[in-house]
Structure formats: C-alpha cells, structure tokens
Amino acid sequence: MTKARLTRLGLGVASAVLALLAAFAITSLVLIAAGDPVGEVWGQLLSWPEQRNWANIINNATVLFLSGLAVAVSFRMNLFNIGVDGQYRVAAFTAAVVAGEAWLPGYLNTALAILCAMAVGAIWAGIAGVLRATRGVSEVISTIMLNAIATSLVAYLLRKAAVREEGSNALGTKEIPEGSRIGGLPFGDFEIYGFIIMAAAFGFAFWFVLNRTRFGFDLRATGQSTTAAVASGVSVKKMTVAAMMISGAIAGLVGLPILFGDAYTYGSTFQSGLGFAGIAIALLGRNNPIGIALGALLFAYLDEQSNPLQILVGVSPDIVAITQGVIVLTVVISYELVRRYGVRLEQREVARALATPSTDQPEEVSA
Amino acid sequence: MTTSGYTESIAAAPRARRKLPRWWFAAALFGLLLGLSLLEQVTGADDLVSRGTVAATLIAVVPIMLAGLGGLWSERAGVVNIGLEGMMILGTWGAGYFGYHYGAWAGVAGAIVMGMLGGLVHAIATVVFGVDHIISGVAINIIALGAVQYLASLTFVGLPGGGQTQSPKIEDVPSINITFLGDFFGDIVDKNIFFVSQTAAVAQALVTNLSWLVVISMLLLVVTWFVLWRTSFGLRLRSCGESPSAAESLGVHVLRYKFAAVLISGGLAGLAGGFLAMVASSNYRDGQTGGRGYIGLAAMIFGNWRPGGLLAGSGLFGYSETLGLRAGGDSVHALLLAIAVLAIAAAVWQARQQQQRAAIITGVVAVALGVLYFAIDEVPSDFSTMTPYVVTLLVLAFASQRLRMPAADGQIYRKGSAG
Amino acid sequence: GSDSEGGDSGTDSPSSDAPKSDIKVGMAYDVGGRGDQSFNDSAAAGLDQAKEEGLIADAQESEAEDGEAETAREERLRTFAEAGFDPIIAVGFAYAPSLTKVSEEYPDVHFAIIDDASLEKVPNVASLVFAEEQGSFLVGAAAALKTESDHIGFIGGVETPLIQKFEAGYVAGAKAVNPDIEIDVKYLTQVPDFSGFGDPAKGKTAAQGMYDGGADIVYHAAGGSGGGVFEAAAEAKAKAIGVDSDQYNTADPSVQDVIMTSMLKNVNVAVHEYLKAIDGDSFPSGVTTYDLKVDGVGYSTSGGQIDDITDQLDDYKQQIIDGDITVPDKP
Amino acid sequence: MSTPATPVAETAPATAEIAVRLRGIGKRFPGVIANDDINIDVRRGTIHAIVGENGAGKSTLMKILYGVQPPDSGTIEINGAEVSLHSPADAIKSGVGMVFQHFMLADNLTVLENVVLGAERLHGIGAKARAEVLRISDAYNLGIEPDRLVEALGVGARQRVEILKVLYRGARIVILDEPTAVLVPQEVDELFGNLRELKAEGLSVIFISHKLDEVLSVADEITVIRRGTTVKTVEPQGVSARQLAELMVGSELPSPSTEASTVTDEVLLSVSGLSLPSDEGRPLLDDVSFQIHRGEILGIAGVEGNGQAELVESIMGMRAASSGRIELAGADLSHLSTRERREGGIGYIPEDRHRHGLLLESPLWENRILGHQSRPPSVNHGLIDKRAARKDTARIIEAYDVRTPGPDVLARALSGGNQQKLIVGREMSGEPVLLIAAHPTRGVDVGAQAAIWRHIKDARRNGLAVLLISADLDELIGLSDRIEVILRGRFVGTFDPEDVTPERLGSAMTGAGEDK
Ligand SMILES: Nc1ncnc2c1ncn2[C@@H]1O[C@H](COP(=O)(O)OP(=O)(O)OP(=O)(O)O)[C@@H](O)[C@H]1O
Ligand SMILES: Nc1ncnc2c1ncn2[C@@H]1O[C@H](COP(=O)(O)OP(=O)(O)OP(=O)(O)O)[C@@H](O)[C@H]1O
Ligand SMILES: [Mg+2]
C-alpha cells in the first residue's frame, strides 16, 4: 500500500510537471503561430520577479486563495457555486460601509465588519442553498442570477452610501479609519497583506473541518453519494443550505484583504471577477487547501509577470489567460491518467487478496 | 402464455405524463399575447407589445436560445457544457474577423467554425480523456476569453475603427422587409384596438427588417426538435445521455455520438456569439457575450432540456431584459402586477396540491409584489436592470421540481463499460 | 504580429523633420485602449499629433484589462517609470488610487492624469479635467431647439459620477431652452459592470425605446455603445448627438447624417497641450480645467445640421463663460 | 454421462450443429484472471446453462462472446465460422444477442425506443417498428406495450423487453446472464416458457444462474466454471444440485435452516396503520401494521415494487409516512430523524449496496464510519478518530472475512460480495436491537452467503429483532420465524415458514391466489 502510495506521490509530482510543460509548449505554439517573439515573452514571464512583484504576487494569491476555498467548499458537496463573484461583492461592500461608519473603535470595528461580510456572503449564497433544498432549483442557475442581481443591488446602494472627495470622479464608500485597517506584514522593503494570516487560518480550518469532523464527513459523504448519505442519516437539505452558506461566508472574505489592506474603500474600481478565477483555482487545486494555495500562487505569478508584456515586449498580456486555461486542462488530464493508474495498482492488490483461499468454511449443512 | 402481463398490473403505474396536443404552442402564444394586451389595458403601460419591443425581444432572445440549444445538444448526449460562454466568445471574434474580411455570410460561417473549435477541445477533453465536464468547460471559458482578446490585439488593431477591444464594422446580414405589409399592420396598430393592435404589432415586427439570422435560428430550434426526437440519429444521441451502457450494448458507438453532439453544441454556441456581433450589434466587441452563455444554460435547464421549454425560458429572459432596457420604469412596473397575479394563481394551485407551506410562501410573495405595485409608480433603473434575473429566479422557484435531466448527464463514460 | 500600436507608432508615422526632442511618453489607457472610438482614442489622437510635430521622440502604450487588480494598474505605471518613460500619462480616473502611490515612489518622474483632480497637491502630477457639463449644456440646448416633439433622451454608458456630469449639463441646457421639455434618461449598466461602454446592442435597444416613445433626439455618453444609438436613430429616421470627439467624421457613413452634432471633450487637445507645455525639465503640474473658456469642451458643427442655431448656442456659451449661467455637475 | 471439458475430436459433435464453439478463451484484468482456457460447445436448438460461483468469470465470458470486451486469447466460432468480435455491433451481426446481468434499459425512453435503438435500419423507428414489436410480442406471448416508459415497468416486464430487444434483432443465439435473480417462481416459469419456445424455433440459449434447481429443470447441457476455467460439462439427468454445487465450489452447498425459535414475547418494533400515498395518489403503503419481538426474524415476501422499499425507508425515516405510528421498544419514532433512529439501535442492510450502502470512492475505514457518524469508536464529540475507525474496520475485515488487503483500499475495488460482507459487519457493530436486512445475500456467493446467514442467526440468538426482505424464497423460508406477504402496499397474508412452499408464497405474492 505505502509503496503504491509513494509511487503515486511520485507520479503526482511528475504529472504536475508534465502538465506545466504541456501548457508551456501549447502557449509557445500559439505565440509562434502569431509571429510573436516567443523567447522574449518567456524571458519576461520566467524572469525572477522583483521583491516588489513578489509582494504583489503573494497579495493577489491570498485573495485568489480565499476565492478558491469558497468554491471548493461547495464542490466538496457536489454543489456548483458560480456565485462567489456576487457574494464577495455584496459582502465587501457591506464590510466597507460598516467599517467606514466605525460604530466601534479600532479592531472591534474591523472584527464587526468582517463578521458582517461573512454573514452577508452566507445569506446571499444561502438563498441559492434554500432554493435548491426546498424548491430543487439548480444552484448553477440561481447563483448566476444572484450574481447579476448583486451587481445592480450594490450599484444602487453604492450610490446611496457613496462619498466623493472633491475633484475625484471615482465613487466610493467612506474610507476606513486608520485604527481599523489591517497593517501589512514586512516583506523585505515591502509589505504583504496582514490578512494572509487569516487566510491561512481559514485554509487550515477548511482542512480540519472537512477531514476531521463529523460535519465534514457528512458533507463529503453527501457530495460523493446523496443516496448513501441519506441512508446513513444525513439530512441532505440541511447540508445543502449549510454548505452553500459556509461557501458564501468564505466568499465574503475574498474582497477583504484588498479592502482592509489597500483600498480602504469599496468603489467603482474595486476588483471584480475574482469569483470566476476562484472556480478555476479550486479545480486546479483539487479542492484541497494546499493545492488551492499553489494554484493561486501560479495564477497570481502569471498575472503579475504578464503585466508588463505589452510595454516591454509588445505582446498582449492576454496570452497568459490562454496559458492559465490550458494549465487547468493539462493538469486535470494528467491527474486523470495518474488516477486510473492508481486504481489499477489497487485492483492488483485486491486481486491478490482475493486469490488467497477462503478461511470461511460454511459450517451449517442441512440434511 | 396465459398469465402473461400481470406483472405490469402489480408494478408501479406509469408516471402521469400528460402529453401536450400539437397546437399547444400556438395556444400558448395566443394566451400570452392576450394576457399582455390585458396588462396594457389595465396598467396603461403602452410599450409591452409594441413593434419595437417585439423586434428588440427577438434580438435579445436569439443568442440566449442558440446558446441554450448548444447546451441542449451536448447535454442530451450526456455531456454538460459550461463552456458555452467560451464558445460564444470565440464565435464573436470569428464573426468579427471573417465578417469584416469576407462579408456577412462568411462571418456567420466563421462564428460557427470558431465555436466548433471550442467544442472540439471540450469533446477531446471530456469524451477522449474523460476529464470532468465542469472542469473542461471552465478551462475553455478562460482560454476562449484570453485567446479572443489576444487575437483581437493581433487582427483588429490598426484597421479603420478597429482596436484592442473591437473589430471594424461588419457588413449586415440581409434582412426581410415587406414594406406594404409593414405599413398595413402599422395602420392597425395605430387604430389601438384591444388585442388586434397588439397582434398587428407582432406581425409588423416580423415583416420589418427581420434579420434572416433570426429566421434561421428559429428554424434551427425546430430542426433540433425534429432531429433529436424524430430520427434514429437523435434517438441514438439521446440514448447516450440516458444510458450509454445500454446504447453501447446495442452497438451504438457512444463516444462518436457524444463527440458529434459536443461539436454541434459548439457550433450553435459560436453562432450565438456571431449573432451578437453581427445582428444584435455590428462589430465584435470585448466582453460582448456578457455571460449570455450561462444564461443560455439556465434557459435550457429552465426548459427541462427540451426545445419548447428552452424557447420559453430564453423568451422570458429576453423579454424582461428588453422591457428593462427600453421604456424601463413603467413597463417593468406593469410586469410586477402580472407576476403578482401569476403568483396568486400558483399559490392557489399549490394549495390544491396540498403543498400548504409552499402555497403560503407563494401567497406572501404575491401579496408583497401587489403591494409594491400600488406603492410605487415606477421601478428605479437599477431594479429594472435586475428584472430578467429576478423573474427567472421567481419562475424557477415556483416550477422547478418537475425538471428531469438526462439520466447520465455529466457522467464520464468509457468504452467497454457495458454490462 | 505584435499589437503594440504605440511601439510601431514611434516609426509608422515618420515625421519628415527629425524629432527635436528626446521625450519618451508612457501612455496608460483605460479599458478599451486605442481604437475604442471614444476618449482613449481622443487621447491617442493628441499623442499622435504631438509625435507628428516632433514634440516627443517616442511613445509606448499599454491599456487596462477589465476588472483588473489595483496592483496591475500600479505595475503598469511603475513599469513605465522603471523603463525610463517620462512623462507618463494615465488616461481615466480609475488610475487615481494607483497614481497616488506610484507618484510618491517616483518623485522625479512626471505624471499626468485625465478626468481626475484629486491629486492636485502632488507636485509631479498634472491633472487634466474637463467641464463636460458645460459642453453637454450646449448640446442639450441644441436638442431642445431642434426637437419637434419636445421630447428628447439621454443614454449614459455606465452610471458613474463622471457620466452623470454629462446628464446634468444636458438636462440643464435643454430646460434652459424649454423648461417643460420631456427628457428620458437611461444608463446601460451599473458599476462594476463597465460593459455599458462597449455594448452597442444595449445602446440600440435603449435608444429604440426612446425613439418609439416619442423622443426624436438622443444624446449618448456611452462610448462604444453609441454606435448602437446611431443605428437606432437611422432606423427611426431621427437624430442623435455624439460625444467626446466629432463623431460625424469617425462614424460609419450609413449613420453619418443622423449625427446632428457632437459634444466635444477635447482630450486630444489636453494631451497635446500638456506635451507641448513641457520644456526642458519643467513639466506642467496642478489642475488644468478644460472648459468652454479654453475650448476644452464644445460642440461640433460638421454636417451643418445646426448652423441655423449656432448663434443661440454661442450666446449660451458666452453666458457660461461669463458666469451668468452656472451649469450643475450633478443630476 | 458427462463429457470431458475439452471434447476430443471423435466425441465432439459435428460442427454443423454447433452454434457456438469457444476454444481456449482467456481474459485477464489487472491482477485478476477472469477467464483461463475456457472451452464450450453450444449445440443449436438447445438451452446451455453455465454455472459457477461469484467471480468465476461467467459474465466476463459472456461479455467476450457479445463483443463487449475482447479476449486475450482463444477463438470464437459461430455456426462453424471463426469470428472476431470487436463490438456488440459485430456480435449482433453474427446473430448473437445478450440479456445482461444488470438490465440495459434507458428508463426515460419508451419500450419501443429501447427496442429499436441501434437497430433502426431494420424497420425504422416509427409505425413499422411498432408493428414489428407487437408482432414479436404476440408471437412469444411477451405482452409488451411499446409506448410505455420503461421506468413504469416491473422487473418481469423489463426482462421481457430485454428478450424482445434480442429477438427484434433476429438473434439466433441468446445469452441470458442471471435472468432469474429478481423473479418470483411464476415469472421464472413464464421465462422458461419463453425459452422453450425459442428453443423450439431452433434458437440456441446460453443461460447463467446461481439457482441450480432451475438450471437442472430447464437446461439441456450444463457447463461448470470455477476460478475462470471450465471444469466440466454435464447433462442435467446425470447430476443433482448438490453435485453441481460441489463442482462449483469444491465444498458443500449450505442452505439456511431455522433452529429452535428464540422468539421472546417482548415487542421490539411495532408498526401500526402506516400509509404512504404516491404522487399519483395510488397508495405505496396502505395501512400496514405488524410487530416484531426480540429474537424474532420477520420475513417480508413480495414482488419487487410492491412497497417493500417504501416500508423500509419509512421505518428508517428516509421517507415521511403520511399516517401511522412506529414504535421501537415502546418509544415513538415517528418524528425522529434517520440519524436518531440509527442511534436508537436500528441497523440497516440496504437493498442496493452501491446506492445506499457505500461511498465507492472512499476507503473502507471511512465506509465503516458511514451510518455511525455520531457514535464511538470512530467518532467522538463530533471529531473523527481515524485510528479507532481503522482498527475497528480491521476487526470487521477479520470477523467477516472481507477479502481485501486492508482498510485503506477504496470500496469500489472490492467485489460485490465482499462489499456486502463489509456492510453486514458494519451494521452489526454497535449492538443494534433491530436489523433491517433487504436482500442481504443478493448476488453473493455460497461461502459468503453462509457467513452472512450465520451472523444474522447469532445476533438473533442474542435477542436481535430482524426485518428480512428477500426475493430468494428459500432464504426467507429458511431464516424467518414468520413471513408476511406484501402486495400493492398491503399485507395480504401471514405464513408459517414451517409449512409453506415457495410456490404458495409465489402465488400469494402475485395475487394469483386472490384473483381466483
Ligand atoms: N467496471 C470495473 N472496473 C474495474 N474493476 C472492476 C469493474 N467491475 C468489477 N471490477 C473488479 O472485479 C472484482 C469483482 O467485481 P464483481 O462485483 O464483478 O465481481 P463478482 O464476480 O460479481 O463478485 P460478487 O459476486 O462478489 O459481486 C472487483 O475486484 C473489482 O475490482
Ligand atoms: N471490468 C473489470 N475490471 C477488472 N476486473 C474485472 C472486471 N470485470 C470482472 N472482473 C474480474 O473478473 C472476475 C469475474 O467477473 P465476472 O463478473 O465474470 O464474475 P461472475 O462469474 O459473473 O460473477 P457473478 O456470478 O457475481 O456475476 C471478477 O471476479 C473480477 O475479479
Ligand atoms: Mg456475473
């Protein structure tokens, strides 16, 4: 068994490398076909980032990580929460307003804002959960619809809550007071989001709850086989709502590192589309925290490195989107190949066990 | 054999599956039109069934419907296709590039081909490599977006009116224009006769610059129905979505049919994108699809994986979107009343079905909407923007437990799994 | 196969006289970039003109992605700075937060930002802002004078304070002519959904709604979506008003003559004058407001459709310049 | 009487009358030798039975003959001509048809669609095809209604649809893999009636079953397979069921035999007035009332689809009954959740182990936790104790002879029988007071069967009450202290296992009794 495990681990690593190489090759082919300078492009993408860029990479990875985590929760229960995008925007807006109003002093204010964000995210996702549980509405549809609704709703509320400093055309909520911001951690001469610690904590909590608690077991069981879960005494309706709400609560955190560590206000230019990136990253990371973290880093790295492509090399940065998508595919394909190999290994083991003669002598012989 | 057949009498009776009569569709349209005319009478909103509304609705409906049709093909063969959005995006570029260089119909072809490319990737990933359908679809959406933006920067920059995010203007797809009929209907419309004028408005919309692509798309819907439900090809394809192992045990080449289905699916999605670029507007633009691929998917599920239902779903969405965009405020306001009434009907029906709790909830919703209707006399713009989404959500909440997806939808099938 | 319009544009417009200057301009566009037939294009025009005249040696361009991270915008500016571009022009108010950071990090590099005045205190930043409401006032007046149904419309791309300035001015202008004129107002999308600037289909549907509803002139401040508005106007045999540049010249011939006039927001002028004002190591800074006074905004007359009312418009213009009329910048 | 497994030339029947000749067929799956040097001759116009314990390789062999899986070695001759079958299509072309162990029907398609699928060229998919289906149906008295949804059909009817599919394609060689596993005696008789008609038409039938008396009654020749190879081909006249069994297993055929009753007079489970309407209003359960005492096994006999599943699910709390009362040891269960009921001491061996019993993609130790999420040893205070779970799984593997390398393999990798043993072991742990066992030994080989029966009896001796649902009437009669017959959701008769025959049960189950 352990031998098999080791081989599989090795193969896992190999497959990852293989996937990256494949993505590398395909991207290069595209560049060549387009007559773009392949060498220069990779030269830029693979150049060792400046410390400053590392800081950016880590920061953006933190955000993507949370987004991936949120999606992964629902995936683990075989729910497809496309709605992380809407959930985090509603939540970030709420947090910005609450923190901006500063009803409580200092970090109490921060804590309150974070809780509100999680609550709102949970409720927004919970709508889809309830509709699914009570009315059987596919969460795929409902979350898509809720994304759009979130957009209009936030836009409406934003204009109600917005304050505009003179001369600026940007629209934003009240700035969060100094005392309630989350300071950065020193990173060389630069800083990274202090929120990264919370993100890590949530990553661990995710792992622990799913793999070490009854709740997590029920959740995974439901994800694997609803029928078996029901027979084992799981209330699927409750689990559906719970899973969606947890997913939404984590989604509620997605925007917060930016909000408390950088922007200090939610405005018209607040980053959008993080939820969809999260889907890819959750899939890339096989819904487990470590994998998601690596996936997030990879995506953030590519985004950061591709940024100056147009200025330095004269190639559209969009090329890396192709790379990112291809990676998702190639990684999964190689995962799949390895998985099949693993199954075969296992069956060989089983077969050996089956081959050994029965120790069970039928005792009762009726005359 | 004397006792033959008694097992049926013991076994569960067949699900009560009420078959709809041939003319149900016409009847539905008639009823709908009548209802809307009534609504116009009652609320005084005058833009619910005008020529412009109908025309704009058609334009809004077709891309969603085509995307949904794409979803229908692949899911009927058991392959979930979240990648529709990406394939649509590819289609928009295809239309932009080929349309600009080689003319309108080349644009249409280009859109279809580009969409099929997306379908090809999805087919290879899911059918050949057995990759999870969702993963492949998501990946395709990412790739397509990047690829198109990258291609645009290569192909459109520097052309007159072209740029990073848009193509030059594309030549229009020819459209039907029967002026004298149009004027004739126009006169009737102006007469303002209850229901007659509304009907005339619809007719007028159908004879005044109605793009051929709209007509073709509607035909595609019918063709799809015929091929999938009336030909052996369709039967085999559907069997791959219902029970691939059974299909294979009868000598059907399951993988081939899945492959074909996904390709067709891509082509349709591509066409949907092409329609956006060429008919709905007149050039490729970055972000033009605006999530309509997902909406199409929703419309298909909404329509219970059937062409008729799909049309209803995309129609509902397209119509309410159009209302929001056009007169906005008071049309949507009028819609409130309609929904409230429908909700009441639903509540009564549910009560009849002994679903007391559901009935109560529905009733509350109905009353709330009704109160809202009389409380305000115009819906703020932000809310008229969210109308289509809210409406879709509400309707689904009322009527979505009867949905039934193909039994093997989304399952990965390998050759030799029969038995 | 490279797309760097700017990279080529250093060479593709060979100005006969060798560049007298060694200025390398970094141009950071907003989403849409060069070729958006809207204000990015307008800015690009100013840049090209400067290049023609040999005011600058070279220019490099880069554009924002939709929904990108704040850090991406910062990095764009930093990369320019690192690569020795000076000055660096940020097109669009979206750059304000990132420019606040970056302008501190590179005190010796000079920046300009368009449509934002929040950095007026920063010494190495020049803010180029416009009185869109004033230009809009004039076209509003023009619409009110020209309409036969006393019913006009306004279509905004995305409901942001900036676009609301257009609306406010337009409405004020129309009402100044005819206090009880009917004005439909519609925005295509809300933030963060900026597709309203690039969705002609939406623009067309909205405009059709207004024309069918009785409006006979519609003014759009919807960037690329305006194309749809013009098409709708053509189909409804009605009129439309363009924005930013003189769209009569850039629009497709099929819709050219529905464009009664355009509200000119001369971003090109601003960019050009900014570059022109650079001499040696002294760069302009502080806020420059381009209003009617300096012809930073205005209206176009090509097509000659409003020749009959130009004097009335110029009269309003004078009143605004003299301060007899103060145009609101919020609806 | 019996011929050697590999017939030598002169004893071999003339090729002319050989419909199928398999020579040296070998098939290995990763690590498993499913088939090894299989030699079989099937004569035209005969019913040829193939018997062998689970995993012997019967289905695999048939799949090879039907072109689903390619053989690694060996040759296939059909009507004297050697063929190579790459897909079922090839097999169908050469006149082979197969009814699989697990039905191959698309529920959401009509009977007609299921039949014509893949054979549209013959008569299209419309009126002509319908006519043809009806013609065949009448010719063989199959009583098929072409336009009904398959999901609405009972097991027997599905079986006949499967046969019709084969006939529709004009097959001359018909393979039936364990066709009788789910049928009641009357249905079996019907089926055999059909088979004999086919035989009379000159078709050849290959017939697989675990029920040896059936085999003896219908087959003209019987081939025994053990560990993937042909042991012997015999003729029914020459052998007894017991001898066949010994050929199959090399050990003797056990059959459940009730021993001294351990029934106490203490009522453990009491169900009264349980009713459950279906969506269409037809009652799934209709005023069902019964009691089970400590140490009593109550057997429920009935044709599948007559309310057994609903009854079980109502008692387990997986379905809310519309009316009625369920008491466990005096405590009212009616409003408790499934989990609470399990905690109350109900063990549950589900009918469909893959859908309700296991997480196929999870290791065995996680499957040990399933259904015991709220109880030690595996779970304490909401936290999962992996070590304890693995340890207890090891215990079950040991005690119930689950053939597996260890508790870490995925459940999917176990054979059905071993999966079943694991489930039984799991449900027996934690001292249940009531065991609900639905088809506890379905598709399980004799060895495992014996073990499972023994475990149930031991528990019963210690006061366990058992609700036993089974289609295997011998099992019911052998294990039960009392048998209730369920028909259309109602209890229609109580029988004493001491003095009841499968036939009498059968007629009660099918309502044949009440019709007269
Ligand atoms: N589709 C499959 N893919 C991989 N392995 C399989 C498959 N089906 C069966 N097996 C392997 O075959 C073995 C037994 O499976 P199967 O249930 O068919 O055996 P069986 O002969 O029916 O035994 P049982 O009577 O216990 O069910 C298992 O070890 C399993 O690994
Ligand atoms: N798809 C498969 N992959 C791997 N091994 C398999 C597969 N199918 C069958 N096997 C192996 O072949 C052996 C024979 O399986 P088969 O299903 O033919 O047994 P069987 O005689 O039909 O048993 P049963 O009476 O339970 O149907 C199984 O025990 C299993 O080990
Ligand atoms: Mg078998």
Ligand SMILES: [Mg+2]
């Ligand atoms: Mg088996």
